Amino acid sequence: MHSKYSDRQYVIIAIFTFIILIFLARLSYIQLIDDQYKLTARNQAFRYMTDYPARGNVFDRKGKRLVYNQAAYDLMVTPKQVQGIDTNDLCKILGIDKETFLRRMLKARQSPNSPLKQSVFEKELSVENSAILNEKLYKFPGFFLQPRSLRKYPNPIASHLLGYVGEVPPEMTDTSKYYKNGDYIGISGLEKAYETSLRGIKGVHIEVVDVHNRPQGSYMNGRYDTLSVAGKDITCTLDAALQEYGEKLMQNKIGSIVAIDPSTGEILAFVSSPSYDPNLLIGSTLPKNFSILLQDSLKPLFNRALMASYPPGSTFKLVMSLVGQNEKVLFPETSYYCAGGFNYGGEKQLKCDAQHGYLTLQPAITHSCNTYFCHVFSSVMSNRKKYKTMEAVFSSWRNYITSFGIGVRLNSDIPNELRGSLPTIPYYNKVFGEHRWKPNTIISLAIGQGEVGITPLQNANVVCIIANRGYYYIPHTVKAIDRNENDPSLQRFKEKHYTLVTDTSYYNIVVEGMSEVVKSGTAAASQIPGIEMCGKTGTAQNPHGKDHSMFVCFAPRNNPKIAVAVAVENGGWGAEWAAPIGSLMVEKYLTDTITRPLIEKKMLEADFVHHKIISKEKTEHSE
Amino acid sequence: MSREQKNIFQNTDWVITGLFLLLLLIGWLNIYAAVYNEEHRSIFDISQKYGKQLMWISGSLIIAITILIIDANFFTAFPYPIYIASTLTLIAVIFFGTEISGSKSWFRFGDFGIQPAEFGKFTVALALAKYMSGMNTRIADFQTRVIAFVLILLPAVLIILQKETGTALVYTAFIFVMFREGFSGNIMLGGFFSILLLISALLVNKVVLVILLAVIAVVISFVIWMNSRNRKKAKRYIIGVFALLVVASSSVFGVDYVFSKMKPHQKVRINVFLGKDVDKDLKKKAGYNVNQSLIAIGSGGFSGKGFLQGTQTKYEFVPEQSTDFIFCTVGEEWGFIGSAIVLLLFLALILRIIFVAERQRSSFSRIYGYGVASILFFHITVNVGMTIGLAPVIGIPLPFFSYGGSSLWAFTILLFIFIKLDSNRLLILR
Structure with missing residues (x-):
């Protein structure tokens, strides 16, 4: 049908x-x-557990440990899993009261935390607390200990150079693929510069969790897990003993010491005073101590060796003598008369420290005669046979200066290097008007005063150039990465950088002058028995107070092994403080013994900070 | 009148039987995957749901064979007594049943329970087939329609009284059976548009909606007027159109009243389904299931995570994963390929039932066949639609897949009575 x-x-x-x-x-x-x-689905069911690699250790040039890791434990909590625990017992172990306990539990439950997710209950437990807790942990379901590693500095030195490690700033976690909230990263110094070598590579372990956040084992038997790779150890160029000695010499003083091995460009000591104990800027104590240090009127966080700018003074005279010779307007036998000052522009006079009478180049260097170098500067700037205009000659002069690493960044491996200052043609055009400035207008440059500023690192580098008779290696702080001195990132430090003055004979007269400074000149009191040291004292005018005491030197005269630049703020004459300190550094490095205990005692006891309390004592220690 | 069959499987439709067994097997494996845990690895472990389901499956096979043994005449002769017995059970459960999470639809015997509502479906299909295939029954008669609707609605009302609204809704599936037997298609169309209208009324501004309806009415009237030669007839149509407009408009405004009378959880479910802003906490609860279900299925991708590799279903992110949301396990572990195969197997089963129904010489068997196809279709549509966010959350099982004895046995009885009727198709005339 x-x-x-x-x-x-x-x-x-x-x-x-x-x-x-x-x-x-x-x-x-x-x-x-x-x-x-x-x-x-991934976010819900997977828990990505980071396997943190150990950060690389840092050693000094002789293999002494400067930085290593110490284990610490964070007590983590997953509020939802906390059931029927003896709150009093836990509070007793941690040394907190019940109110604090409840407040933290509430915090762990609220956004951005969640009852289902783990969050930090207490950071960095003390060793004994974590040991006690570890044994009793089974009694406290929902709590567990997360291993962390903190930096530890066995010897509290070189804090500015080593830098510190802290939590990754939030703005970085947004853009970075590598860093997650709560990770540590090198924030300054060597820790920052060599972050990628030191940090290693994080590993990840994927764990599957159920809807109650209970772990259910690893995902696909760990097929997608990765192992962490430990950070690389770094060998620093510092000589820990010399660094420590330099910091001692600079105690109760404001200033810096930079010591470089001229034959390699390796930084041997890098002192900025006042300093702080690097162990203060660790883990959870970092923010509190950092703000205390930041408020200190002596600015212990300020890296003076790298970022303070002083008038180059006498160092500049040395460079001027080289430029003059190279320009063929100055010869060893060139003679000028010093009547106590250099007269220019009619009534004006640039004063000299003394009436030196007739002087040739070498004695002028030894006695640091202002008048002489004003004449040198004037003759360089007035060389109309070679240069048609003032701009042309100034530009040529400026190129000489920058080839000595002044007014430019040296591109060392220390972050935040300061450029210093060196005036430009547009600058003078702006100040005086185009074609309105003459050699005499800018005569203060002749003696390294005026609009020119140099950092202690640059200062030491100029000394290296003179010690090497014409070239330098970029000053650097790292000798080897993972015990490998030929690491690609270190190759750039093996290159010689020549200045525009290449004739070694020009340098020899300067070296002779510097040698005489120590033998018979201003630094005669700082002679080191048995070592021929070449030096130059300086007194940088300070419009804000007492002049700064400055000294640069290198030793020995032939095949120099160390070049030092010292700055003691408000110390007055260079010969009085900076020169003895510099000579002690040289002696310590070259002979490892001090033959002049009286001078050493005087230097150690000198106090330019007076009543000001040393920052170290003011800050709370983490222990 | 009837000749003896040589064996019970003679003339059994092996396509339907084969699809039934295949779906049963796939369903069982998915229950295993959904509640699998390391401590009870054996699929035969009787303490676990998969072990229990195997017992239900064995029971259903015994039932299937029993039905094939019983004389087909039993089903054609006794639909009314069966219907009456079922109705009495449905009443009894309201008074003597065990209350489980707000609804009173279970008889419990120790660990096991029976849900009469599940068995109501095949009794209605049988009774409807009996009534509509009657010698003197003509669908055109008003009386016939009323009696048919009463047959369908009586158990539905009783089930609503047990607070199993979802199961009661299944009875609307019989509209397809009625349509096939000559019931006006306009009713189906009208029903479709009413649902559309009600949903729109809840979603958009009611005044705008009424104005829109009025504009449509005017346009239609205009078209009728311009195209008709008989002005008198045209006038009648136009009056009809405006009468409809009045009914539609008043129901648009009536929706709020009906809506306000609903239970809170029903309101929230409807609002969530419509994507309206709901109080956050309520939304979390009601929307949670669907959202988790979508995550589980969506994360399966093209070929799925593999057998027993599902994370969303296995680790209890998806609630009811072995019963109402069993399709999530298919989607997560077998991906698009697996889900598509399961859906196409279901479609094949339903189309085969329709094909077999159409080859019946007896209208009783045909009507019953359509009943089977419609009920299966409704269950699949609502259940799968719910898991992929195309239908509101209505807790009805996925045939042959969802964990549970009552529904599995009820579907087995429903299907095998039809297979039995078909195997006897050469013997049954009416």
């Missing part, structure tokens, strides 16, 4: 098929096109 409405079966078949097709379309959308569900 054929039903009357038999055709209606096709309508029904069409409806049924159509709806199944809609379902297939919907499935293809959510399963094949839209990715959000895959992401959400």
